[in-house]
Amino acid sequence: MNWHRFHRLVFAAATVIVVAACGSTSTAGATDWSKQTSASGGGGMDALVAAAKAEGKLTVIALPPDWANYGAIISGFKAKYGIDITSLNPNGSSQDEVNAFDGTSRAPDVVDVGQAVALANTAKFAPYQVKEWNDIPGGAKEATGLWYNDYGGYMGIGYDSTKVPAITSVQDLLGSAFKSKVALAGDPTKSNQGLNGVIMASVANGGSLDDVSKGVDFFKQLKQKGNYVPVVGTAATVKSGQTPVLFEWDYLSASHGKDVPTWKIFVPSNAIIGGYYSQAINKQAPHPAAARLWEEYLYSDEGQNLWLKGGARPVRQAVMTAAGTVDATAAAKLPAVPGTPQVPSGDQTSKASQYVVANWSAAVA
Amino acid sequence: MNAAARPLGGGRRLPLSWLGVVPFFIYVGIFLLLPTGIILAGSLVAPDGSISLSNFAGINQPYMFKSFTGSLEISSVSSILGAIFGALLAYAVATGNPKGFLRRSVMSAAGVVAQFGGVTLTFAFVATIGTEGFVYLWLKDRGIEMYPNGVWFFDLPGLTLIYLYFQIPLMVLVFIPALDGIRPQWREATESLGGNAWHYWRYVAGPLLFPSFLGCTLLLFANAFSAYATANALLTQGGVILPLQVQALLTSETGSSSPGLAKALALAMIAVVLIVMSVYALLQRRTSQWLR
Amino acid sequence: MTGARRVRLQILRAVIFLFAAAFFLVPIGAMFEFSTRGIGVTAPRTLSAWAAIPSTPELATAITASLELAAITSIMMLALLLPTMVWVRLRLQGLNRIIEFICLMPLTVPAIALVVGIKPLYIWISLNFTDSILALAFGYLILVLPYAYRSLDAGLAAIDLKTLTEAARSLGAGWGTVMLRVVVPNMPSAILNASLLSASLVLGEYTFANLLNYENLQVAIQYVSLVSAGTSIAVAVASLLFAFVLLMILSFAGGRLQVRSPRGRA
Numbered sequence: 001m002n003w004h005r006f007h008r009l010v011f012a013a014a015t016v017i018v019v020a021a022c023g024s025t026s027t028a029g030a031t032d033w034s035k036q037t038s039a040s041g042g043g044g045m046d047a048l049v050a051a052a053k054a055e056g057k058l059t060v061i062a063l064p065p066d067w068a069n070y071g072a073i074i075s076g077f078k079a080k081y082g083i084d085i086t087s088l089n090p091n092g093s094s095q096d097e098v099n100a101f102d103g104t105s106r107a108p109d110v111v112d113v114g115q116a117v118a119l120a121n122t123a124k125f126a127p128y129q130v131k132e133w134n135d136i137p138g139g140a141k142e143a144t145g146l147w148y149n150d151y152g153g154y155m156g157i158g159y160d161s162t163k164v165p166a167i168t169s170v171q172d173l174l175g176s177a178f179k180s181k182v183a184l185a186g187d188p189t190k191s192n193q194g195l196n197g198v199i200m201a202s203v204a205n206g207g208s209l210d211d212v213s214k215g216v217d218f219f220k221q222l223k224q225k226g227n228y229v230p231v232v233g234t235a236a237t238v239k240s241g242q243t244p245v246l247f248e249w250d251y252l253s254a255s256h257g258k259d260v261p262t263w264k265i266f267v268p269s270n271a272i273i274g275g276y277y278s279q280a281i282n283k284q285a286p287h288p289a290a291a292r293l294w295e296e297y298l299y300s301d302e303g304q305n306l307w308l309k310g311g312a313r314p315v316r317q318a319v320m321t322a323a324g325t326v327d328a329t330a331a332a333k334l335p336a337v338p339g340t341p342q343v344p345s346g347d348q349t350s351k352a353s354q355y356v357v358a359n360w361s362a363a364v365a
Numbered sequence: 366m367n368a369a370a371r372p373l374g375g376g377r378r379l380p381l382s383w384l385g386v387v388p389f390f391i392y393v394g395i396f397l398l399l400p401t402g403i404i405l406a407g408s409l410v411a412p413d414g415s416i417s418l419s420n421f422a423g424i425n426q427p428y429m430f431k432s433f434t435g436s437l438e439i440s441s442v443s444s445i446l447g448a449i450f451g452a453l454l455a456y457a458v459a460t461g462n463p464k465g466f467l468r469r470s471v472m473s474a475a476g477v478v479a480q481f482g483g484v485t486l487t488f489a490f491v492a493t494i495g496t497e498g499f500v501y502l503w504l505k506d507r508g509i510e511m512y513p514n515g516v517w518f519f520d521l522p523g524l525t526l527i528y529l530y531f532q533i534p535l536m537v538l539v540f541i542p543a544l545d546g547i548r549p550q551w552r553e554a555t556e557s558l559g560g561n562a563w564h565y566w567r568y569v570a571g572p573l574l575f576p577s578f579l580g581c582t583l584l585l586f587a588n589a590f591s592a593y594a595t596a597n598a599l600l601t602q603g604g605v606i607l608p609l610q611v612q613a614l615l616t617s618e619t620g621s622s623s624p625g626l627a628k629a630l631a632l633a634m635i636a637v638v639l640i641v642m643s644v645y646a647l648l649q650r651r652t653s654q655w656l657r
Numbered sequence: 658m659t660g661a662r663r664v665r666l667q668i669l670r671a672v673i674f675l676f677a678a679a680f681f682l683v684p685i686g687a688m689f690e691f692s693t694r695g696i697g698v699t700a701p702r703t704l705s706a707w708a709a710i711p712s713t714p715e716l717a718t719a720i721t722a723s724l725e726l727a728a729i730t731s732i733m734m735l736a737l738l739l740p741t742m743v744w745v746r747l748r749l750q751g752l753n754r755i756i757e758f759i760c761l762m763p764l765t766v767p768a769i770a771l772v773v774g775i776k777p778l779y780i781w782i783s784l785n786f787t788d789s790i791l792a793l794a795f796g797y798l799i800l801v802l803p804y805a806y807r808s809l810d811a812g813l814a815a816i817d818l819k820t821l822t823e824a825a826r827s828l829g830a831g832w833g834t835v836m837l838r839v840v841v842p843n844m845p846s847a848i849l850n851a852s853l854l855s856a857s858l859v860l861g862e863y864t865f866a867n868l869l870n871y872e873n874l875q876v877a878i879q880y881v882s883l884v885s886a887g888t889s890i891a892v893a894v895a896s897l898l899f900a901f902v903l904l905m906i907l908s909f910a911g912g913r914l915q916v917r918s919p920r921g922r923a
Contacts, residue, residue: 059870065880065883065884067883086715086872087880088867088872088876089868089876089879090880090883091883092616092867093617095617096616096868099615102776102779102780102869102870103784104780104784105783106783106869106870180516187597187613189613190612190616190617226516229496229519230519231487231495231519232484232597234488234886234889235885235886235889236488236691236887236889238886239694239886239887240488240491240492240691240886242492242495242496242497258885259886260696357428358426361428361432362427362431365431365520382744382749385740385741385744385748386741386744386745386752386756388741389756392737392798393799393802395778396775396795396796396798396799397759397763397799398759399774400774400775400778401766401774402774403773403774403777404773404774407774453673454677456673457677460666469905469909472849472850472853472904472908473853473901473904473908474681476856476900476904477857477861477897477900477901477904478681479804479854479857480854480858480861481861481897483863484889485688485889485890486684488688489688490684492684492687492688492691493683493684498687499687499690500683529680530684533677534681535804535854538804538853538854539807539808540811541846541850542808542812542844542847543812543814543815545815545846546811546815546816576814580757581807583761584761584803584804587761587803588764588803590764591766591767592767593767593769608767611767611769611770612769615769615773627770627773628770630770631770634765634766634767635765635766637765638761638762638764638765639758639765642758642761646754
């Protein structure tokens with residue numbers, strides 16, 4: 001055989017072998033993404049993107065498309081990385097999300113849960129710190145990265161301005177113009193949103209984050225006056241006019257604007273109750289790299305601005321405003337918050353929940 | 366095996382007979398009894414992880430009792446009314462052409478609607494007779510106020526009415542085979558003995574159909590007892606019926622999730638239906654003695 | 658039947674059907690009306706809520722899966738339940754109450770509690786056998802037991818099972834022939850109704866599939882139903898219509914089970 005050709009053949013063969021070996025180690029061997037606590041630890045963002053694409057799928061849970069603009073976030077992620085997203089149980093509660101961690105390949109990879117559920121389930125999460133970790137305030141994250149706040153909002157009273165007079169205080173709702181009109185967006189004995197609505201009513205009526213009884217009493221009065229509608233408020237009930245006044249997170253209330261153009265949101269200045277949700281990664285995520293890429297996407301400027309567009313307040317908003325990367329038009333559309341917000345702690349929420357569970361149906365049923 | 370030579374009764378049939386039910390029991394054992402056992406095991410675990418009956422003690426609270434009575438009330442009323450109206454509708458269908466289009470479409474519609482429930486059923490009713498519903502407004506325009514003493518629609522009566530929506534079709538579907546079994550000879554026999562329609566129904570067809578009727582009513586009771594999706598969508602008033610309590614205890618996101626108590630409640634529900642079933646069995650034995 | 662009685666019967670039937678139609682069709686009409694509303698009070702009617710339905714991700718896969726599940730569950734139900742019920746009626750009457758109670762049990766517990774108990778089993782199946790959604794059929798069979806049992810029981814009570822089987826056996830028929838050519842043709846409506854109930858339950862089932870992380874029809878459309886208010890209702894009406902058409906087709910197929918002319922009317 002021609003020596004020269006032999007050399008070239010061996011060189012070509014060697015190159016192929018080396019490239020194949022390198023290719024396989026970078027996707028299957030060297031980096032176990034389920035153990036990585038940051039993108040840089042696993043070899044950088046490019047390695048993460050490649051690993052995620054190799055996994056090809058991501059499973060999320062309890063993310064309705066009109067909740068804080070998640071519909072656009074999911075399609076944005078799909079378009080940017082070409083990774084398929086399976087969206088489980090869109091109406092699920094935070095507890096449902098954690099209950100779905102069953103160790104099979106169909107379990108969710110990431111969750112977006114309320115504070116109480118996040119705190120109670122840290123053993124099921126894998127620690128991870130996104131690139132923008134330092135932008136998240138200390139009180140809004142768990143130190144090693146087991147959970148971290150993503151967006152939040154304030155409890156507000158949304159109303160159809162053509163059906164009821166403008167609301168200037170929570171006590172207005174006791175008036176006769178509000179007969180059979182006031183509803184909650186969830187049952188306070190099990191829904192985080194419902195409970196915060198009652199807490200807001202309590203604070204506005206002389207109670208506090210530690211005393212939710214005034215809120216329960218307020219709804220009892222509403223019921224006695226015939227103003228309370230015990231139907232769960234949804235987009236359909238708002239559009240059909242069954243629940244023209246609705247206690248709801250302000251970013252969720254904002255989504256009704258497309259069905260009812262005259263929808264307005266009122267946040268009482270003496271009772272600004274804030275609530276933040278938290279991201280966490282399943283310790284046994286079937287697609288660990290895709291899960292971590294999702295988190296990076298959510299905390300990137302693009303992701304945070306999409307949440308802003310949905311009417312929510314992303315956790316990096318202050319930092320982004322200072323850096324000029326925030327979506328100014330979306331930020332301007334947020335309801336004005338005339339005062340200092342109060343955020344119930346885990347303990348305060350539990351205590352309030354216990355009181356409500358024991359006393360709610362007696363008050364309003 | 367010579368089938369003609371083998372008697373149907375007597376002989377060494379006992380051990381072999383049991384083989385016939387083995388597949389059923391194996392299947393049910395794995396997929397129903399085992400999960401029930403898991404629920405039972407879970408109900409015996411207290412929140413701190415120890416084995417105790419504390420979860421059952423947790424049922425002993427005022428708002429739980431209220432849920433119990435609420436559930437019993439709704440289930441009894443909707444099952445009895447659903448059985449009566451369903452039997453009437455089934456009769457209207459059974460007396461028509463068995464191959465006709467009317468029967469087919471009513472059966473198919475019943476099959477679909479019997480499983481309909483949840484948020485959309487609630488919405489449909491609220492859109493019809495809720496305070497903004499078009500039937501309510503139509504009646505109001507003509508001077509008829511549906512809710513003179515407060516909106517009963519949002520209380521148990523309203524929930525019962527909504528439950529009838531799937532109880533009646535269920536009754537139609539499960540009761541019609543019994544009506545199909547009515548023979549013209551019974552009617553002829555009654556008439557040839559000088560009886561009229563009243564005699565026929567009171568002494569012949571009624572007693573013959575009663576055991577099936579009772580069994581179907583029991584099914585409707587259990588159906589209503591465990592239904593929660595509809596109530597869940599309608600009521601934000603806490604756990605006014607038991608299934609809502611169970612759901613709240615399993616899926617609450619406000620930190621009051623308590624799976625042990627939920628399982629204890631589920632077992633309590635099974636116990637209630639067991640009691641109802643015993644009453645039903647007693648009634649059945651009394652009324653069908655002469656049939657067997 | 659005398660002429661006067663026939664007329665009275667037809668009047669009674671007409672009245673019953675009228676009330677039934679009003680009670681059942683009006684709410685569905687309200688749903689349809691709502692799903693075609695435009696934005697704002699004076700906006701024209703629109704089908705845009707309906708147009709969103711075909712865009713459901715994975716809709717075709719989910720529909721196929723649900724249809725397969727409905728078929729598998731119905732067949733398994735008939736194969737497991739009917740022979741057992743016939744056998745118990747003929748030979749083991751003492752077990753009657755026990756079987757009845759077991760078949761009622763799935764209804765006594767809310768589905769969410771049942772799922773909690775059955776979940777460990779499904780995790781085991783997922784990890785050791787198959788991830789396929791068709792594994793749901795085992796759970797669904799449990800869910801349809803109450804309805805199927807009651808329907809088949811009413812049908813079995815209406816025929817003289819003992820005489821029929823004795824006659825067939827004494828003529829030399831094996832048990833297979835007895836079941837397929839004697840029992841089944843004599844209870845066509847019971848079998849059809851049991852299948853209708855099973856199919857309709859599977860098509861409308863949400864809780865099991867959802868909590869076990871499978872994507873069946875109801876789970877798949879749940880996502881798109883949350884896109885807008887009108888879509889959520891349009892999806893429900895579409896789902897009802899789909900199931901209705903399917904069951905009508907099934908009822909025509911069931912007509913073949915009936916060998917003879919109708920057995921009798923009151």
